[in-house]
Amino acid sequence: MTKSQVQPPFQLTIPKNIWTLLPSACVPAVLSFRNKTWEMRYYGDRNLKRFDSGWKHFAVDNNLKMGDACVLELMDDRHLKFQVQILRGDIPREIAESGCSFDTPIMIE
Template structure:
């Protein structure tokens, strides 16, 4: 029988409260980034499930993460709804995003003149300190709380 206090001996990672939050019930979409989302192509399309909610046309869009905002253009007049590459590329680069990272886009505001998404970034890589510990103690599980 395992001791219930044993899990406290494993490392935990502290998360900044500004980076993660429960979804509010507003529309959202999530993606796992691929090579086409990041360098050198910088392409991001909005999934068709949001078509009934988002306006058509070329509309200013804002992505927020933490205390920063990135202004870009939502191109919703075509079949594939895309963000402008230059601004999306700036968001990718400034947040050091890589293929394998997960993003959750929660719609905060949407009208005919502006769209705002709040973004959560879920890094796809495992921190070096956990990898080192796993190599030293392969028989013990790593617990992330």
């Protein structure tokens, strides 16, 4: 997580290389973590695809910090439901050293 994702403006934009997996419309989205859910809107109809202010609630409720990582697993692409795993600044060395960045997220198939 970067500063702008876990502090004001709390903006989580979606990397370009996964845009094709998500709708090109403004639709409801749900993030689930530890048996709790957060509802928000996904703005897939914008130049900068992102979640709305519901992301802020998720980040604050889960005490996300810079250096943490979130793994979002798309569970339902019709209703845009994601299961989230949080890595607390303890990203495995092989991933941290692989050169992955926001623009090149890790894709697990």
